[in-house]
Amino acid sequence: MKQVQHLGKTNLHLTDSAAGATGWNPSRRELLGAGAAVVVGGGLATGLQFASRNERGLRADVLITKAADYSVDISQRIFDGFAELGITRGELRGKSIILKPNLVETARGEAHINTNPAVVVAAAEAFRRMDVKSVVVAEGQGHRRDSQIVLDESGMGRALVEAKLPFVDLNHDEFTKTNNGGTWSKLGPLFLPNTILSADWIVSLPKLKTHHWAGVTCSMKNFFGVMPGIVYGWPKNVLHYAGIAESILDINATVKPAFAIVDAIVGMEGDGPILGTPKSAGYLVMGRNLPAVDATCARLMDLNPHGVGYLSGASGQLGPVREVNIAQRGEPIRSLATRFTILDEPHLHAVAAHRS
Amino acid sequence: MQGKNRICAQLRTTANAGDDIGTSEAISSAPNRPTISVVMRAPWRNSVIERLVLASSPTGGFGYRPSAPPRPEPTGFGCLALRASGQHAALVEKSLKRLGQRQVETGAVLLDPRTPTATWGTAIAILAWASGDDRSYDNNVRNALTYLLRNEGKTFASNPHIYGNDTQLVGWPWIEETHTWLEPTSYALLALRATGKLDHPRAAEAIQVIYNRAIPSGGWNYGNDLMFGNALRSFPSTTGIVLAALAGRERDETASRAIDYLHAELPEVRSLFSLAWGVIGLRCWDAVPLDAAKWMERAISEDRPAPPSPLEDALMLIAAADENPFAPRWKSEQASIFETGATLG
Numbered sequence: 075m076k077q078v079q080h081l082g083k084t085n086l087h088l089t090d091s092a093a094g095a096t097g098w099n100p101s102r103r104e105l106l107g108a109g110a111a112v113v114v115g116g117g118l119a120t121g122l123q124f125a126s127r128n129e130r131g132l133r134a135d136v137l138i139t140k141a142a143d144y145s146v147d148i149s150q151r152i153f154d155g156f157a158e159l160g161i162t163r164g165e166l167r168g169k170s171i172i173l174k175p176n177l178v179e180t181a182r183g184e185a186h187i188n189t190n191p192a193v194v195v196a197a198a199e200a201f202r203r204m205d206v207k208s209v210v211v212a213e214g215q216g217h218r219r220d221s222q223i224v225l226d227e228s229g230m231g232r233a234l235v236e237a238k239l240p241f242v243d244l245n246h247d248e249f250t251k252t253n254n255g256g257t258w259s260k261l262g263p264l265f266l267p268n269t270i271l272s273a274d275w276i277v278s279l280p281k282l283k284t285h286h287w288a289g290v291t292c293s294m295k296n297f298f299g300v301m302p303g304i305v306y307g308w309p310k311n312v313l314h315y316a317g318i319a320e321s322i323l324d325i326n327a328t329v330k331p332a333f334a335i336v337d338a339i340v341g342m343e344g345d346g347p348i349l350g351t352p353k354s355a356g357y358l359v360m361g362r363n364l365p366a367v368d369a370t371c372a373r374l375m376d377l378n379p380h381g382v383g384y385l386s387g388a389s390g391q392l393g394p395v396r397e398v399n400i401a402q403r404g405e406p407i408r409s410l411a412t413r414f415t416i417l418d419e420p421h422l423h424a425v426a427a428h429r430s
Numbered sequence: 431m432q433g434k435n436r437i438c439a440q441l442r443t444t445a446n447a448g449d450d451i452g453t454s455e456a457i458s459s460a461p462n463r464p465t466i467s468v469v470m471r472a473p474w475r476n477s478v479i480e481r482l483v484l485a486s487s488p489t490g491g492f493g494y495r496p497s498a499p500p501r502p503e504p505t506g507f508g509c510l511a512l513r514a515s516g517q518h519a520a521l522v523e524k525s526l527k528r529l530g531q532r533q534v535e536t537g538a539v540l541l542d543p544r545t546p547t548a549t550w551g552t553a554i555a556i557l558a559w560a561s562g563d564d565r566s567y568d569n570n571v572r573n574a575l576t577y578l579l580r581n582e583g584k585t586f587a588s589n590p591h592i593y594g595n596d597t598q599l600v601g602w603p604w605i606e607e608t609h610t611w612l613e614p615t616s617y618a619l620l621a622l623r624a625t626g627k628l629d630h631p632r633a634a635e636a637i638q639v640i641y642n643r644a645i646p647s648g649g650w651n652y653g654n655d656l657m658f659g660n661a662l663r664s665f666p667s668t669t670g671i672v673l674a675a676l677a678g679r680e681r682d683e684t685a686s687r688a689i690d691y692l693h694a695e696l697p698e699v700r701s702l703f704s705l706a707w708g709v710i711g712l713r714c715w716d717a718v719p720l721d722a723a724k725w726m727e728r729a730i731s732e733d734r735p736a737p738p739s740p741l742e743d744a745l746m747l748i749a750a751a752d753e754n755p756f757a758p759r760w761k762s763e764q765a766s767i768f769e770t771g772a773t774l775g
Contacts, residue, residue, distance in 0.1 A: 181663055182698070211735075218654050219613075220667050222701035222734060222742075233666050234735040239723035241735040257489055265545065286658055304494070304501065304541055305548050307604030307611065308652050313548075315584075315608055349660045 100389030129390035129399050134363030135159055136370045138405040141339050142356050148196035153203055156361045158403055161333075166204040169274035172212050173197055174331075176280045176296050179217045179348050180227035182222045186352035188224075189281050191233035193337040193358070197279060198239050212269050214299050217348070221245065234325050242269045245303035256327030258387055259320035261312070264328050265305045276300075278334040278364060282341035282371055284350060284416045288318055289382045290375065290427035291347045292368040293334035297325045314320060319383030326364060326392055334367045335360050338374065343414035357410055365393030366400045370426075373397065373407050375414035381424030472723060473748040474730045478743050479515055481507060485740040490524030492765040493739040500528050502539050502551025505739040506558035511744040514751035515562055526562075529555045530570050537577030547606035552578055553617035560624045561755060575625060576706025578602075578618055579632055594656025600632070601639035612668055615639055615677035620756060625679070640672055641684055648687030649695075664688075666695050667704040670711030677714030679757030689717045697721065700729045703739055706745035713754045726750060 094287035135157050139151050156162075175189035184248030198209045211234055218224050221243040236240050247267035270276060278293035298310055298321070306312045313321040322342050336359040344350035359374070361367040365388035369379040379385045379395050389395040413429070416422050465751040486492055491500025509525050512518045532539045532555070534546070539555040541548035556574045559567035583603040584769030588596055615636050622633045643655050649664030650672045656662065669688050676685060689712065696708045696719075707727060712718045728748060730738075738746075748755060 100761070133458070153645065179663070218665055218702050218746070220703040223666070223699060223704045225735065226700050231735055235733060239735065243736060248498055305545050305605070307608060311603070311608040312605050345658055345660055420659070
């Protein structure tokens with residue numbers, strides 16, 4: 075199976091073998107620059123339609139691995155997952171890693187709202203074992219602009235201190251005007267935190283949740299949280315006016331995350347992403363290609379990825395969404411899939427239409 | 431006695447000099463004005479002032495981190511904090527000028543020259559400029575008010591099935607051409623009060639916005655009360671900011687529920703931003719629990735994954751200042767200066 079690193083909304087993508095053949099082992103910063111230039115020159119636009127069945131040849135691996143609860147050795151599972159997905163120490167050695175959890179909001183005693191601290195710390199341990207240069211946790215919550223209270227109430231703050239993991243508040247980070255790597259929305263240039271732009275590997279660490287607007291919130295939607303609130307507001311209303319799905323696509327095409335690890339040990343169903351109820355699922359989902367990871371997560375929730383706006387747009391542009399184009403590794407979807415309830419709202423019917 | 435009930439209004443005795451917190455009476459003849467200002471004998475205050483000053487930009491102003499480029503919010507509140515301390519007048523002056531450099535022709539004060547629609551710091555700049563006795567910044571204030579009164583949050587069709595609040599009411603947005611949210615609306619209301627413009631129709635509508643979006647159980651969050659029939663959660667910081675903006679009004683059920691919410695919530699809060707705004711909000715309603723000084727001292731010494739920002743330090747200093755800069759009497763005597771502006775709405 076070829077690994078895909080897709081560069082924006084173009085047909086330019088690199089495979090491991092292609093990169094090896096040319097001797098070019100691009101840094102993430104080089105990829106950002108190249109992607110932006112190609113997109114600006116190419117002027118490609120699609121709208122949120124599914125690409126052909128072949129999805130322009132894009133293929134990706136996604137790993138599903140069991141983790142019954144937060145007391146198991148999550149770090150080892152992630153470390154083993156790297157090997158399963160072809161991520162080598164040589165690829166990560168000396169790299170700066172940003173872990174981007176989902177900390178949208180908190181309430182004491184409601185741990186299922188956010189990525190569990192155990193998963194964040196475990197991911198950091200796994201990356202540190204790969205000889206990376208640094209691991210930093212960074213987030214810019216969408217509702218609560220006060221990072222410290224979110225860290226305190228979620229238990230994340232204490233966990234980060236104990237694990238000696240620095241935290242960066244992306245909402246108030248210094249930012250750089252960056253060419254938009256996509257053209258789905260009318261956002262134009264994006265103002266991205268310098269912490270994000272200077273990292274080699276951006277890793278999405280979302281919680282598996284339903285979403286009362288988008289249907290599913292997972293590794294791609296998680297990147298609303300890199301947009302600085304001082305520029306986009308609380309909530310990040312600029313992105314809502316530009317279109318939630320379109321903004322998700324533009325941000326992902328620009329940030330170009332390298333990896334995703336989804337905390338699906340306990341997820342959320344119902345009125346997500348904040349007011350839903352806990353749903354024990356008992357697994358982690360990992361992969362290099364975020365549309366493929368999110369499509370797999372939707373299937374694991376018994377939701378139709380083809381009904382999720384941002385996945386429709388991503389199909390064949392940022393990655394594969396169709397099941398036939400995703401190589402599922404580890405546990406089969408069928409063995410772990412469990413129905414997540416979602417709100418019975420007209421705008422969400424396409425996500426759950428197959429259930430009736 | 432439970433902390434919730436130990437409000438300073440009940441403690442009209444003078445504390446011993448060595449106490450963490452004392453009270454001094456500041457009787458006013460104006461209606462609805464808090465009658466007691468709380469004097470925090472905060473032992474941490476001088477070291478935080480020092481840290482704040484060290485974090486300032488060489489050209490004046492404060493960023494969100496030490497040595498980061500100045501931004502309107504930390505600069506505005508940094509000026510208020512230093513002014514309240516009675517120290518570092520030269521730095522305040524330099525910082526106020528720096529704020530002026532961020533003001534554009536429309537009167538808006540920009541977050542950054544590259545972000546022309548991120549104008550939410552305008553109200554905070556007004557608060558800072560109007561806080562002193564000199565008139566050097568009257569033109570800045572007039573121009574900023576002109577912009578503030580023109581900048582409206584976008585409305586959209588109300589849908590009670592989705593939103594509990596009235597989406598047609600107009601307050602202020604964070605970013606131009608987006609919807610009304612509570613924090614920028616509260617800053618704008620504070621700025622209007624500071625400049626004697628509370629009789630403007632937009633102030634009245636802002637108060638409507640605030641009341642319309644109150645969480646039924648008490649307090650406020652970023653600005654939605656219910657969604658899809660479910661009540662959202664209140665935030666201590668927004669509740670404090672909103673209470674500061676409403677100071678001087680009759681204490682009605684909505685205000686009482688918000689104060690009760692903060693009394694219940696703040697003892698557990700370690701975050702400087704939320705705690706400071708919560709205490710500021712309570713001070714504006716003369717409802718600070720005696721334990722507040724202990725909460726603040728504990729929070730300031732907390733071990734955290736990121737060091738306190740200049741904004742957090744400034745807000746903590748404001749919360750512990752001898753004089754509350756957000757007390758409702760503030761600057762109303764200068765109202766006439768700004769009411770003569772020809773371009774004001």
